[in-house]
Amino acid sequence: MAETYQSLRIEKSDGIAEVVLIGPGKGNAMGPDFWREMPEAIRELEADESVRVLLVRGEGKNFSYGLELAAMTETLGPLIGGDNNLASERTKLLQLIQRMQGATEGLARCRKPVLAAVQGWCIGGGIDLIAACDFRYCSREAKFSLREAKVGIIADLGALQRLPRIIGEGHTRELAYTAGDFDAERALRMGLVNEVFESPEALLAGARATARKIADNPPLVVQGAKQVMEYCADKSVEDGLRYVAVWNAAFLQSNDLTEAFAAFMERRPPRFQGR
Template identity: 60%
Template sequence: MASYESMTVEIADGVAEVCLTGPGKGNAMGSAFFRELPVVFDALDRDPLVRAVVLRGSGGQFSYGLDLKNMMGELMGHVAPGNLAAERLRLLDFIGELQRGPDAVERCRKPVIAAIAGACIGGGVDVIAACDLRIASRDARFSVREVKVAIVADLGSLQRLPRIIGHGHTRELAFTGKDIDAERALRIGLVNDVYDTEADLLAAARAMAREIAANPPHVVQGVKQVLAYSEDKSIAEGNRYVALWNSAFLASQDLGEAMQAFAEKRPPRFTGK
């Protein structure tokens, strides 16, 4: 297990488990979180032993969102009255640095499963929106809370959520800053499934990650790449891209193993080669 100031990372049997730990209350996201998240996910992206990732929070919460106590000094220093172009450019750079975290989660070639218990507020929603799959426990609650603290959400939720839950639901959440429960999140497609307890949630997330990890890693990563490319393309453009992808990467030892396992009526054993 690797330990950082704001999270821990454990890797076993092809699955990495990233656990948010704070140090802010409710795993609130402070400077350490925004510094470490891109480092961790860039490393997981490069690690050949990692085939899937589970992202969760500690202490029965996913995250309370931005750690205002930790970040207030730095944030307010950028928006003091009288700031001119140079100060505004520094604020632009500051926001860009914060955006690197969710961007790294989305960019990671390994599928990322968000296992959400308790509060998932503000920046927490930005992070789970960057994940590939989201599942929740029944006590989970979600809020695009930034409007309540006079901020336009700027870490990716306004860009990613419409593709997940549609424009109407996104606008409702972002305009009101309201909380929604796990059942509403399930109905609008924010999460795939809801489990009774956090223990059930984590068991399901880990089982899903192991199921993904058992498949040929270059194929799983290819699926993710093709889906990402095709989001804003025509069907013809997406089909051309996947044809090019398979012409480059279809040939593999795993393909031969899949064919042999089918002929021998046994489960395949994929090595990633």
């Protein structure tokens, strides 16, 4: 699978799939290959029952510089300039944006948990990408910027929709309106990241350790918890309680539940199979 991708590398090991951004643009910038390949990669990983958790990270010193403007010029140019910029071109541009949204939507809708590990710069589309993950870690030198306003674009790949749920309306509006840079400490204070690690090496080790803990739990229970939380995001507590009660009534009985009790009684680590 990984051999077919130009912008990604997939590394799978014992229930964990690392989705590594590799460019080929500078700073793992996101060109045409990325927008085509990312949704496909997520679909394949979601269908792979051996994968229990996804870890998204960047190759090298940075997470991502965001949209690779130079590489996208050939695609975007005819749709945003020229004398024939009419309904046909507007429709094609709309369709292009919607296809690009599939890269972040695929992560957000993935039934398996997704963790992002951010080192170095995370700009523009990189923010859209990590906002679609379940939670985020970063290293001390990480820097972030929702920079679309500086290049004459309204962020349209999910950050403006998801960040308010993560960091609140005020922080999101400030970041979107100023297009300024902010560091790891600010990201931690506003709640964009769960933890800051002292170095990229410590970040990767910490992210992998957390992914390992997730992968060691019953996969269907973890996926169920994610689905319940997603459902409850815009519902009342009463609706959420009703939903999780029905969920457990339907799915509580499992071989993994029996294994959990057996392992507790026998004082050994459980061996969950997702059944």
